[in-house]
Amino acid sequence: MISHRPISRIFLAILMLFMLPATAVAEGVEPTRGGEGGRIIRVTTLAKDGPGSLKAAVEAKGKRIVVFEVGGVIDLERSILTISEPYLTIAGQTAPSPGVTIIRGGIDLKGHDVVISHLRVMTGVDGQPRLSGWEADAFSAVAAHNVVVEHCSFLWAIDENMSASGPRFAGKNLSEWRKNTSHDILFRENLLAEGLANASHPKGEHSKGSLIHDNVTGVVFYRNLWAHNVERAPLIKGGAQALLVNNMIYDPGHRAMHYNLMNLEWAGHEYVTGEITAVGNVMRAGNSTEPGLPFLMLGGDGDLAYHGRDNIAVDRWGNPAPMFGRYGVTKARLIEKQSPLASLDGFDILPASDLETSLFSTVGARPWDRAPDDIRVLFFVAEGRGEIIDDEKTLGGYPHPAMTRAPFVEKDWDLTAMTPKSGIYPGQKAAAQETLTARDRAMREGGRTK
Template identity: 65%
Template sequence: MIKTPAFLSALLLVVPVAAADLPASAPAPSQATAFPGAVGWGAKTSGGRGGRIIRVTSLAASGPGTLRAALEARGPRIVVFEVAGVIDLGRSSLEITEPYLTIAGQTAPSPGITIIKGGIDLKTHDVIVRHIRVRTGADGQAKRSGWEADSFSTIGAYNVIVDHCTFTWGVDENMSASGPRFTGNTPDEWRRGASHDITFSYNLAAEGLADSSHPKGEHSKGSLVHDNAANILFYRNVWAHNVERSPLLKGGVHAALVNNLIYDPGKRAVHYNLMALEWAGHAYQDGRLSAVGNVMRGGPSTDEGLPFLMLGGDGDLRYYGRDNIAVDRHGRPLPMFGRYGETRARLIEEKAPPPGGLPVGLDMLAARDVETHVLARAGARPWDRDADDLRVLFFVAEGRGAIIDDEKDVSAYPVVKPVHAPFVEQDWDLASMEPKNGVYPGASGPVQEVLSDRDRAIRR
């Protein structure tokens, strides 16, 4: 066992978040962040802090001791894992509808928890999700047959942080913030009805399936931020090998992109689109986007000349950009802005972030430091990576890989023998769900590429 790598000890930031009315069963309000290093508009969610410990002991899709049962339980709760391996959802999804929840995937013994043949839909508030892998996949379904699960999506959720997770092989999006567009009568009410105050940090969202079972046809999508979602932060994530939506911000969205790496986008990378067909009868709202210190690097699947940011639809986007890099697969500069509709939509470039456009106190890397930083840290359990995370991240570093139609194009669903180990409460700080000794289950040494027997012999 080794001590926690320095890269897992991010700065502790205190970030203000709007208070919500809390029922009597809610945890007491706290000034603490969700865990050391939590940032952004979702950083101060309590999750299940102070609640009961629920132990996942079964890898079955449902029933006693399962993750599904823990998610369906009521009241503040911290979900820990006394088993590691694969949870096969059999083409269903997990729904989270009960608030005040922490899913602590870091507590699982090695190799951690991987969910396959399904996804997670989060439909509530005050939730922390960390160190879980979701590999949705087509599961042999025919093209355009109707299987269209997201790997992960918030739906009208708020006060949420999703940190150090892996979302791949989505048949719809890989990692999104969604919800109803027009709940209520005013723009403020619309924003309260959509997902808001969400942080996505240090996640890997990769290899969305293109020509697969989605009924619309091509649907390799990274992240969708639905109309009127507000205070959505993407911080130090990796998007790789998605045709588009890395991310797509829909009409009226308020979001920030800071220190993310976008590799091998196909047709679009970052884009904004308020669609008149979807806003009929509603007053258009300006979108707001602050993008600082991001890197977009073209790969084998990327259209020639692809811009970093593209504008479609009819609504205006107020945009603040600083220190962003966009290059093709050979390192040649790409344009920062383009458009895919000859409409009246305007890109309104701001000289400073709009009010509330960036979380307070956010640590920001220079763009030239982003790629090295996030490739070492993004995704589930970076101290204990699985073979597919290693493959994707090493291919990003090497400029390899491509957009795929089916998980079988590059790999297969993992087959892992279940591993059991007790969760010992005394070994963990239950407020942050960090190990007291700084050693995570499965930490064994520097992360290495998966090698063939021949390569391993050569490198001895």
């Protein structure tokens, strides 16, 4: 007898993909509460700057919670939104449907004690010629600390989709180096997809997921999904320290997770051993993945201390892929550790074999109110489809939803958790979310197209 259980599980997974609202996970591990307890600042315009804009809200001083009374697209017109003032919470979940999407730009966070939730950033090449110099990240922490970035969707970056960076050697010793660059950052439940490959970056091909720069410490990746990036999912640089728990890497091109301390960048400085702890992660090859690609690769000259357990790596057909490889003929060592190099306390850790279905229902911005491009990416991951791209135009270009408005009613929200007291988020859908053609819709409704 043929069992129907696998078919039922797949159908259930697809059905649940976009039905569930975001849930709080890994409570107690946050390095900051952002602007909790501060004043409410309302975003009332989609203009890139001026009164009532998101830019004005993030540039305000003091503890503040940014909420949205407008939904739609904020066009940065090929510029960067810089956040420098600390003690800030940006609550994209408060926006009316379809939420807030930032296009033609990115976010550079240069402050501390910041929480960013439920934003979409779609950078794009915006018609710029190849190698012409437009090189924006979708999101980058630049010498920032005590940061939470959660439930955001970062697509079409020209450099990294989501990174933590800063100076390598600011200070007199290792302790000062680490203090003066980015540290203590939690990346949770984010979607990082389709970094543009042969676009306008001056270095050439640059489809990158996440870069954790030299000597950055205290970085946690929890339940994130990288899809269709050539490499850096993530790249951990020299002396950096990162914890990866229950993340998924789909369709990496040349490299998935990798570590590299480059002699060219460390000349004159004593090497520092990097640290990676990876538990319960999945790497699945896709249409753009090189055959035999390993889960973790070691490059450069510096050693890496590594603890890994319950990680799964498979090719496009589900066959086991290598767990480790290297690029470069160097003396760098992989030093395997029996115990985690970072604390796992406070994390709800799923077996890697259960991860995919769980991630699909929660990862990215506003999972109760998905944007069409998020739906497309997630369905492609579920179905083993999609590929690395060079230009957002190949997928239809930037979104243009109509602007919406709705007042933010403070008494209806728990301002500590930034969740609606009713349990119903703005724009929450009651059924599975799909992007349907006219023919698809007619079939679902039992009718026929002409």
